[in-house]
Amino acid sequence: MPSVKIPRKSTFTDMTPFVDVAFLILSFFMLATKFKPPAPIEITTPKSVSSEKLKEQDAVLIEFDSTGKVYFTMNTKTQQESDKQLKRDLITEVNKNRNLGLTEREIQSFTNYSTVGSPFSELKTLLDLPQDQRKTVKQKGIPVDSANNELTTWIGAAKVAFQGRQMFYMLKGDNKAKYPSFKGVIDAMKANEEFKYKLITDPKTVPYGTDLYTKRESGKADEE
Amino acid sequence: MADIDVSGGDSGHKKGPGVKKAKKLSTRVDMTPMVDLGFLLITFFIFTTTMSTPSTMKLFMPKDEKDQKDLTEVKQSGALTILLGKDNGIYYYEGQLESDGSNFKSSTYKEIRDEIIKKKKEVIAAHYHSPACDKLQKDAQDKGDPDWKDACKDKDFVVIIKPNKEATYKNTVDILDEMTINQVKRFALVDITQDENSLVKATEQSNGVQ
Numbered sequence: 001m002p003s004v005k006i007p008r009k010s011t012f013t014d015m016t017p018f019v020d021v022a023f024l025i026l027s028f029f030m031l032a033t034k035f036k037p038p039a040p041i042e043i044t045t046p047k048s049v050s051s052e053k054l055k056e057q058d059a060v061l062i063e064f065d066s067t068g069k070v071y072f073t074m075n076t077k078t079q080q081e082s083d084k085q086l087k088r089d090l091i092t093e094v095n096k097n098r099n100l101g102l103t104e105r106e107i108q109s110f111t112n113y114s115t116v117g118s119p120f121s122e123l124k125t126l127l128d129l130p131q132d133q134r135k136t137v138k139q140k141g142i143p144v145d146s147a148n149n150e151l152t153t154w155i156g157a158a159k160v161a162f163q164g165r166q167m168f169y170m171l172k173g174d175n176k177a178k179y180p181s182f183k184g185v186i187d188a189m190k191a192n193e194e195f196k197y198k199l200i201t202d203p204k205t206v207p208y209g210t211d212l213y214t215k216r217e218s219g220k221a222d223e224e
Numbered sequence: 225m226a227d228i229d230v231s232g233g234d235s236g237h238k239k240g241p242g243v244k245k246a247k248k249l250s251t252r253v254d255m256t257p258m259v260d261l262g263f264l265l266i267t268f269f270i271f272t273t274t275m276s277t278p279s280t281m282k283l284f285m286p287k288d289e290k291d292q293k294d295l296t297e298v299k300q301s302g303a304l305t306i307l308l309g310k311d312n313g314i315y316y317y318e319g320q321l322e323s324d325g326s327n328f329k330s331s332t333y334k335e336i337r338d339e340i341i342k343k344k345k346e347v348i349a350a351h352y353h354s355p356a357c358d359k360l361q362k363d364a365q366d367k368g369d370p371d372w373k374d375a376c377k378d379k380d381f382v383v384i385i386k387p388n389k390e391a392t393y394k395n396t397v398d399i400l401d402e403m404t405i406n407q408v409k410r411f412a413l414v415d416i417t418q419d420e421n422s423l424v425k426a427t428e429q430s431n432g433v434q
Contacts, residue, residue: 015255019255022259022262022266023262033272033273048279048400052281178393179391179392180389186413189285190285198283199283201278201279202278203278211406
């Protein structure tokens with residue numbers, strides 16, 4: 001009686017294409033990735049249809065988080081000595097205007113890491129901390145209410161420090177932040193005669209059929 | 225590791241006894257650990273990556289005019305005032321607010337676009353040519369705008385945005401974005417008045433917004 005032989009098939013799967021794809025994806029992510037900068041403040045920005053990309057350049061960055069705390073950061077194009085001098089100019093100006101009596105060490109601390117979110121009364125204590133602690137310590141936020149808008153002093157000092165250089169004001173706010181903190185920031189700008197700002201947002205697509213959609217479709221550039 | 229040996233060990237007996245077969249070494253490399261490692265790295269990079277680079281939205285604010293006569297005047301027929309309240313509440317009225325609040329209406333962030341478009345069309349339809357238009361048209365023509373003849377048509381259309389204390393930053397940006405989406409050329413971010421604020425509060429209360 002002839003026995004029916006079932007051909008035994010090898011269970012070996014050729015993994016080469018699989019590996020190919022895996023490493024292709026891997027190399028894509030490795031090249032496309034940009035590590036998240038250490039953010040001391042958690043901010044989820046709102047979305048807008050704006051297509052202009054954010055540029056890292058000489059800028060004053062003002063952030064406000066969901067509880068309305070305002071933080072001030074000075075960004076310079078490079079980390080070179082000449083740019084550090086700008087930060088030094090800024091903190092010296094603030095020091096002079098508000099009679100804070102900062103020591104050389106505290107000024108140095110600001111030049112190395114320029115994000116600040118404390119009222120002037122607590123600035124000295126804040127700058128006394130080592131840098132890694134400064135990034136994690138809980139700060140009260142710069143007061144921006146109409147009675148005591150300390151951000152005005154900061155922006156005024158930044159204007160002095162950046163004199164003769166092109167600079168931008170960038171505003172980064174959290175979705176949940178209330179309007180008064182935004183208004184406080186704007187008021188501080190207005191008090192310094194600064195009227196142009198850039199709001200940092202996440203991109204979103206233009207809704208179909210709207211005027212802007214038709215305009216972009218027709219290939220016209222966005223108005224400046 | 226990734227395969228199971230099913231060869232059974234009877235291969236090569238066809239050559240007959242006495243024929244010495246050369247032992248063939250498999251050239252196959254077990255790739256499983258490599259795949260493991262590959263995917264581990266992929267997962268790592270996916271989680272650490274930030275894909276969308278943020279964009280920036282330009283905002284120009286006007287100077288605070290101290291002098292009453294320097295204030296920009298707005299034609300009542302072309303004005304649309306949008307009020308932003310608590311819990312994504314959005315309210316609007318056209319022209320001037322009636323003292324009894326009869327033209328005060330509620331809306332949502334989805335529906336407000338239709339209102340803006342409707343109002344814009346209304347203003348454009350009511351447009352008549354005036355000497356002030358010539359300059360606007362010429363400016364647009366100089367800029368190389370092919371539709372320069374229309375440049376003046378919506379000149380009376382002004383949207384006034386008034387967020388109250390409870391409105392969020394997101395609401396404000398959303399409505400500013402709506403201005404870009406609908407190509408509203410004239411809009412202003414203004415403080416809410418006492419009357420308007422109480423009207424918003426009253427509406428919120430009757431709608432049960434906590």
